[in-house]
Amino acid sequence: MARLVMKFGGTSVANIERIKNVAQHVKREVDAGHQVAVVVSAMSGKTNELVGWCKDASRLYDNREYDTVVASGEQVTSGLLAIALQDIGYKARSWQGWQIPILTSDAHGSARIAGIDGKNLDEGFAHGEVAVISGFQGVHEATGRITTLGRGGSDTSAVAIAAAIKAERCDIYTDVDGVYTTDPRIVPKARRLDKVAFEEMLEMASLGAKVLQVRSVELAMVHNVRTYVRSSFDDPANPQAGTLICDEEEIVEQQIVTGIAYSKDEAQITLRRVADKPGVAAAIFVPLADANINVDMIIQVVSDDTTTTDITFTVPTADFERARAILESSRDKIAYQSLQGATDVVKVSAIGIGMRSHAGVAAKAFKALAEKGINIRAITTSEIKFSVLIDAAYTELAVRTLHSLYGLDRT
The missing domain is CATH 3.30.2130.10 (VC0802-like)
Known part of the structure; x- marks a missing residue:
């Protein structure tokens, strides 16, 4: 049975209605026969609110405690999506980064992933369970402290998990339906691209295109994780294909x-x-x-x-x-x-x-x-x-x- 990682950003899980919509996207892929791991961001605006609370509490806050606070946004979303999936009859459980575990460096606020043990997820898949994972976070093994991966870290979490569990692909759902030739707000004739090479996407991401986070593209390229950019606002029953980020050998023209x-x-x-x-x-x-x-x-x-x-x-x-x-x-x-x-x-x-x-x-x-x-x-x-x-x-x-x-x- 093919494995699939689906990642949903903050606008895609901004409220309960949208979380229920995400559950329908997940339902479609489970019904198609996939073993699914879902990576979620915090609700739109929630991370900024949590960062603000840290700053209000102290100008010189402890970065370790900062990570504990800001990682809670994803914890809420993963729990709510697991509940929404259970409500429509699907086995699901939430996972925090430390529970999997996703091991990272101790650079609090901008940690880098050191390794992921997918054994616990494998056991859940064997029982037909959807894994709903809090993105953006991990744990430093030596100290046992929660760490966060920095802004855009949920994309990185998703690709890293896809590589660890040998997923067929990683679908990044956002508020746009793919990668465009340029910003459609500036050029109305901008076109959605069917395929983009890893190297091209890496350059685009580092040069201002905000569709994907740079570190996630680097990971996808290193581990050859085929990654789609898709819209969570498409009809779950009839979604658009989006844009495939892949090895250049897959691109004929x-x-x-x-x-x-x-x-x-x-x-x-x-x-x-x-x-x-x-x-x-x-x-x-x-x-x-x-x-x-x-x-x-x-x-x-x-x-x-x-x-x-x-x-x-x-x-x-x-x-x-x-x-x-x-x-x-x-x-x-x-x-x-x-x-x-x-x-x-x-x-x-x-x-x-x-x-x-x-x-x-x-x-x-x-x-x-x-x-x-x-x-x-x-x-x-x-x-x-x-x-x-x-x-x-x-x-x-x-x-x-x-x-x-x-x-x-x-x-």
Whole structure:
């Protein structure tokens, strides 16, 4: 009997009516002959409420107790869904992360999964039981403390469980019916994709597409877990297929560009007239790394006299002020003349495994953007994507321009 993992996000379980709707989706798959494990998030808005309570209780709260509090949201949902399934005549029980157990590191608030023992779930499946699992959480074995996996951790839980129990696939149910070529709110002609390669989805997720959490895609790729993105708001009796995230070998027709993503979570920092000498890059970027500030795009422009250089890079908007303070405190060591910053910037990216075998893909974009009067502040490329940093005011124009340029408007 094939095994299936179904994951439902916060909007899908936002109230009792929606939890009963989820139960109907689960019923359909059990009736089709699957052994089903369901992973649930907390009800929409509940995690934010619990985080707020921790902050109200203390400005400097203990992260271990924080995890105990915020993990309770998923516990409520798993219990309610088990009750809803029992009410329609199906065997079901709730499982917390520590009961399975899902073993993690001790990085409270952002723990990483170390291993999952699926033996207890196997026993339940043998008795025809649906496993309803609290996502986002696990346990640190040495201390026995509850841990949480960070924002979006329920997606990661679902894929990890699918790998552990050797599920046929993992269905991620959300409030959209799949992965689109770009944000339909910006480009009404955006199309739902039937299939997306793991590598493409990983780039999309890391570059601003919010359909799946990055760590879940990484896990799916490593363990080759076929993952569908589907809508919980479809009719449970007649759901849409959604988008399959899979190995690129399953995709027969590979487009040059699969999708256009954008991220507003970008801030630009430029250090002017930095001494051009060995060790200067380390002096800039090591302190930022020590402060857990992720640096993305990096551009270095050497002056005509080759004695100084301008270095431009981007950091998450939330880390802009911290990064600036760190660099200003290291001014004498780095020896730069001035520091300039901007937060009104956006990163727009084109992603596609077809880029590997086609030349000039990025050059076409640069020309098209120039014709629209859009100035490019920075560029980064990889084997299957390129990104440009532009002024935020041009976001929608840039996304529409690139979406049309690569034929993604066509049905």
